[in-house]
Amino acid sequence: MLVAKKLATKKMFLVSTVSLALLAMLSGCQAGKSAAPISAAVKPLSVNASHYYKVQLAGQDYQLFTTTMALQIRQGSNEPVQQAGQFSRLVLQPLDTDTLLLAAMDVNSNSLFLWRFSPEQTPKLQLLQRRLISSRVVDDLCFYHSTENQQLSLFLLGGRGGADQLLLQQQQQWLATPLVIRELNIPYDSTACSVDQQSGALYIAEADRAIWRYQAEPEADESRSLVQVNKPFGQLQGEVKALQLLSDGSLLALEEQPARLLHLSANGELLATALVPALAEASGLAVQQNAEGLTAFISSEQADGVQQLKLAVPANTMRSAKAAMVQLMPTLQTEAASQRGDVIDDPAVWHHPSAPARSLILATDKRAGLDVYNMQGKRVQLLSVGRLNNVDVRYGLAWQGAQHDIAVASLRDDNSLQLFAIDSSGTLHNAGKVATNMADIYGLCMYQSRKTGQHFVFVNDKSGLIQQYRIDTNSHAWQGSLVRSLQVPSQPEGCVANDKAGVLFVGEEDAGIWRFAAEPDAAVTGEQIILVDGETLVDDVEGLALATHGDNQYLIASSQGNDSYVVYDAVAPYAMRLRFRVSTNPQLAIDGSSETDGLEVTTRSLGPGFEQGALIVQDGRNRMPEQGQNLKLVPWADILQQLNSP
Numbered sequence: 308m309l310v311a312k313k314l315a316t317k318k319m320f321l322v323s324t325v326s327l328a329l330l331a332m333l334s335g336c337q338a339g340k341s342a343a344p345i346s347a348a349v350k351p352l353s354v355n356a357s358h359y360y361k362v363q364l365a366g367q368d369y370q371l372f373t374t375t376m377a378l379q380i381r382q383g384s385n386e387p388v389q390q391a392g393q394f395s396r397l398v399l400q401p402l403d404t405d406t407l408l409l410a411a412m413d414v415n416s417n418s419l420f421l422w423r424f425s426p427e428q429t430p431k432l433q434l435l436q437r438r439l440i441s442s443r444v445v446d447d448l449c450f451y452h453s454t455e456n457q458q459l460s461l462f463l464l465g466g467r468g469g470a471d472q473l474l475l476q477q478q479q480q481w482l483a484t485p486l487v488i489r490e491l492n493i494p495y496d497s498t499a500c501s502v503d504q505q506s507g508a509l510y511i512a513e514a515d516r517a518i519w520r521y522q523a524e525p526e527a528d529e530s531r532s533l534v535q536v537n538k539p540f541g542q543l544q545g546e547v548k549a550l551q552l553l554s555d556g557s558l559l560a561l562e563e564q565p566a567r568l569l570h571l572s573a574n575g576e577l578l579a580t581a582l583v584p585a586l587a588e589a590s591g592l593a594v595q596q597n598a599e600g601l602t603a604f605i606s607s608e609q610a611d612g613v614q615q616l617k618l619a620v621p622a623n624t625m626r627s628a629k630a631a632m633v634q635l636m637p638t639l640q641t642e643a644a645s646q647r648g649d650v651i652d653d654p655a656v657w658h659h660p661s662a663p664a665r666s667l668i669l670a671t672d673k674r675a676g677l678d679v680y681n682m683q684g685k686r687v688q689l690l691s692v693g694r695l696n697n698v699d700v701r702y703g704l705a706w707q708g709a710q711h712d713i714a715v716a717s718l719r720d721d722n723s724l725q726l727f728a729i730d731s732s733g734t735l736h737n738a739g740k741v742a743t744n745m746a747d748i749y750g751l752c753m754y755q756s757r758k759t760g761q762h763f764v765f766v767n768d769k770s771g772l773i774q775q776y777r778i779d780t781n782s783h784a785w786q787g788s789l790v791r792s793l794q795v796p797s798q799p800e801g802c803v804a805n806d807k808a809g810v811l812f813v814g815e816e817d818a819g820i821w822r823f824a825a826e827p828d829a830a831v832t833g834e835q836i837i838l839v840d841g842e843t844l845v846d847d848v849e850g851l852a853l854a855t856h857g858d859n860q861y862l863i864a865s866s867q868g869n870d871s872y873v874v875y876d877a878v879a880p881y882a883m884r885l886r887f888r889v890s891t892n893p894q895l896a897i898d899g900s901s902e903t904d905g906l907e908v909t910t911r912s913l914g915p916g917f918e919q920g921a922l923i924v925q926d927g928r929n930r931m932p933e934q935g936q937n938l939k940l941v942p943w944a945d946i947l948q949q950l951n952s953p
Contacts, residue, residue: 351585351612352604358397358411358591359606359613365405365426372606372613373397378411380424380432388432394420397591400450400459408435408475410461412445419445419463421475421485436485443469447549449500451523453507455629456890460488460525462502462509468495470511472525477893478634486893489525489930501550501558505626508573510534510558512547518560518575525891526870526901526928534575535560542569542577549592554626561592561605568592568603568616586611632871633887633949637897637939638916640926641668641684644935650674651936653697653850653905654923656913657712657729664914667733668923670938671695671716671905677727679735680938682914688735690727693720697800697905699753700729701762705782706738713738713778713785715764717751724751724764724776726785741776741787752851754804754811754825763790763827765811767799773813775827790827801851801865801905805877812862812877814848820864836881837864843886845869850906850925853877856947863908865924870901872924874950885949889924889939891931900939902927910943919944 352359356372363369370381373394380388394411402408406425409432413420421436443465451472452459459476472489474482494513501510502523509523518534537543545562552558556573566589570578583589583605591606601618644650652671659665667687668680677695679688698716705711706728714727714735722745726738745768754763754775762778764787773793779786793813801814804825811825813833820837824830839846845868854861860877861884874885889900903924910920920943929937 350615350617352615354613355610356591356606356613357395357608358593359604360397360399360593361595361602361604362399362407363597364407367426371397371399371409373411382426390420390422390432392420396445396448398448398450400452408450410448410450412448417444438485442471443467446497447499449502451502451507451509452504453524455632456524456888457631457634458525458890461485462500464493464497464500464511466497468493468497470497470500474525474891474893477891482893486896487931488891488898490933491521491529494519499547499550501552503552503556503573505628506556510550510552512550512560515543515546517543518547518550518571525930526899528902528928534558535571535577548590551592551594553594556626559592559594559603561589563590564588566605568605581616583614583616585614633885634890635887635941635945635949636892637889637900637941638892638895639684639940640897641670641680641938642686643929643937644672646674647935649927649936651678651925651938654907654925654938655698655700655714656907656909656923657700657714657733658909658911659733660731663912665733666913668938669698669700669714670925671698673719677716677735682917690735690737692725692737693718695719695725696749697751699751701753701755704762704778704785705780706785707783713762715751715753715778717748717766719748722746722748724766724787738785743774745772745774746770749798750800750802752802752804755806756826757807757809758826763825765802765804767802767813769798771795771797771799773799777827791831793823793831793833795821795833801849803851803853805853805860812851812853814851814864816847816849819844820848820851820862836879837875843883844873849904852906852908854908854910854943856910863906863922865903865906867903870903872903872906872922874946885946887949889941896931897939898926898930900924900926908943917942919947922946
């Protein structure tokens, strides 16, 4: 098992922690202009290596490099530290001011090696992991340390159109065995990668054709943007063999033949280029910063000496790392939807009257109907009634001469309310529909009046219209009657009603959260109580839920725009109490949640593991493995612990 150590983002003489705004020793050419050779700025080292680094640890300079025979670490005239093997793509990650994490691939066995190196430990080079990679032949490696999500991962780039993201450390705890948390589809003939540790941008070179930017966070979407492309449309000429992010967000790209170094802005603008004529072919690139300035080391697999380029360093351009966000792990997930794509939307909970562990989770399927899961996450019922969007549950309404509970969902096929009767065993029955006059039905929640005991449904339209329907029974069938209409300025969806307080909360997706009185005879005007600010609450505002614990009432919102969840007081002044993400559970091999639409909270027991209830969230990108969407469950006790912490 790896030993826990706190990751640091202190200044190191490594590729990922250097400052640069101008390569003054380069040709200084603008995009489209030819670069003049700068051989006078090149100083060869007496080292032949395919990959070379020079770092300073504990006040001493060290050289780390790979040859055809071994990994070597040298310090002055001391006996070198060696690890036999034919290693490629050596990459480094600082763990603290005097400790490095090293990763390299053994060419012959396609095995990943992870070492810890510290001058103060014995042995100085400690093997942490040796792992056969069977998924792909690895062409490059790059580390990503997410300070915000408290994860350290390693990308394994394959040249045949795929990459793996291995989780190594989470919340400062090392995993006994690295875990594949994401598989990426990348271009065929991908040759190099590098990650901007501050922005979370993953850069991938597609041979001599293009450089692309992806998102490095495992729960992020897989969209990409073009950074640079080959001539005549861009500035690339040769195959890119190495990429290096600099601390100001700019990028170095090393072309193999002829050996050429390009300096690109984060958006791909060519800032400068430099030829390295001393090398027949280039393979490796590293950067060191010290008091004397910035140095680039360019190495070759052709036994040519490592070339050292002195580069000018401007004033400090270091960017701040993102502050850590609270991470909570799911302990249960439901079966995946049978279809890939945007399918699952909104959950609700039905509580068994006497056996909490026999409670059920309902989830709308936007392509088929309503899925019903047990408390082991297994699908036990599927009601194929059409394209449902949101669902909610209330209790005690007679149907077909017997007492039943009721679930109502918004049916987008015909803009109606789809009714379900739930018997005492937990079986759902189609109980008919209530027509509405809406043009584009969307979100929905239920309300039971404490004054009258009557059941109501609030349903909204993408236009901002909100309608309130009363559900009545003659003991055999249910009917719905429109009793009130409300309005918000733009598209709403998520809503939740507080039965005891007689209050309705509505999420206006791009703007914030509204509060209305819930009784049918109340005023129709509302109050906007929480605003989208782009930092804490990021549009879209999606699912809303309420939780009561003792004297405290909480309003929970899905902040879809930054894949997080925000807990507010449910009473004025609606103070923000907690912001968190649902992250990977390595022990149970459950991925985190992202792009959440609907959510639900219950503070009643759902059986073992959820004795104090649960937060249930829709996961828009279900991974480990990649499959259809599902729901993730986090024990409410874990959220309470965070709410009660200082």
